[in-house]
Amino acid sequence: MRQQASIMHLDLDAFFAAVEQRDKPSLRGKPVIVGGIGLRGVVSTASYEARRFGVGSAMPMHEARRRCPHAAFLAGRFDAYRQASGVVMGLLAELSPLVEPLSLDEAFVDLAAGEQRPLDDESLRGLAAALRARVAEATGGLTASVGLGSSKFIAKVASELAKPDGVRLVAPGTEAETIADLPARAIPGVGPATMERLSRLGVTTIASLRELSLAELVRELGKAGGEHLHALAGAEDDRPVEPERETKSISVEDTFERDIADADVLAGIAERHARLVAQRLAGAGLFARTVTVKVRWPDFSSISRSRTLNGATDRPEVVARVAQSLLDGLDVGGGVRLLGVGVSGLVDVAQEPLFDLEATASGRVVEEAEAPVTRRPLAWLPGADVLHDEHGPGWIWGSGLGRVTVRFETAETGPGPVRTFAADDPALHLSR
DNA sequence: TCTGGGGTCCTAGGACCC
């Protein structure tokens, strides 16, 4: 453990919802919920206004609609999120070469690896304040919460304590007392299942977790989990900030609006998924040895089937063929809720296998493989950016029954007017 | 009308090898 609070954790507040409010002035100050819009969607991010109604991440969308029916429900615009995220990560990179992104809206920064600067508490607080101001300025007003501590764990806890829109520095030497009264569930890695086991041992807070011996924790949670938790409970954490983590797996999966029991339909979906996976593999310059198919049944239980080849491939037809043969081994007659295809065992050189299935049908399959992967036509998803030949830029408020409702406003305009068009109005286009 | 999608890490058992 280092002697300075020189590990930073930055977390953008209600990120997806905040980007929507930035770009849609009429939604500022109002409940906004971004997530899966379909029958089986879940909430990805809720704005703070929506959280007051008890809406939170991972909540089924129908439940969110019940709790906050007047919210704006949006499908999400990942290009916009990626763009804003890139700007913020760029600002972090100016602080230190050691930046570890955890997701679009979160990252660790090791400030001790940056250029020489004082790392006393006051200087670090000043650095965080300046960073937050620059984030807001560079992103059109997004707010970030920043935690500073002597380890990743403490920095992450600190940013949580700083939320929303704040800074928190946990002074070196005060780590254990700072976390003592937090619920054990606040430790990253303690989820519902682990918390349930801990509760049965009488654990509530981190202080009470500390009363369990290492042996007890290992017995209850296994070697790795037990040792990790024992260390974190005592505020011991020497994990380094790792800027480059290599990709270990790539997958595509889809939950269907309604369960699918038709093997031919599922085969077509598996093929599409396999092509997308292979496309991303090739895009990353990687090759895979193992292909996995995942199926979720109507009762929500799921299984996976995998096969490791004796070489590595990035060829869509090979991934598709292996996925198909794995799927063939399953009885889908009772219906399938979700189908996924993934690859792992990634290497950066091809070792094309002498693949026994290849010789049999390569000609036809290769032709198919060269056809570009076609994106499904985009529906008028709520929240999507559009451009109208006459009225200019706006966003989809809602659609249905052959009509589309658009609000014409941008981050710069202030709240704008709403108009409704026919869904096939030739003057209306999706942006980008 | 319950429960996304993209990941990571861990465990456990069996095969296989020296």
Place this chain on the structure above:
DNA sequence: TCTGGGGTCCTAGGACCC
């Protein structure tokens, strides 16, 4: 003549995170 002891790879499942 009761049958060691590792190590690694593979498969499957589960917990967890954002």
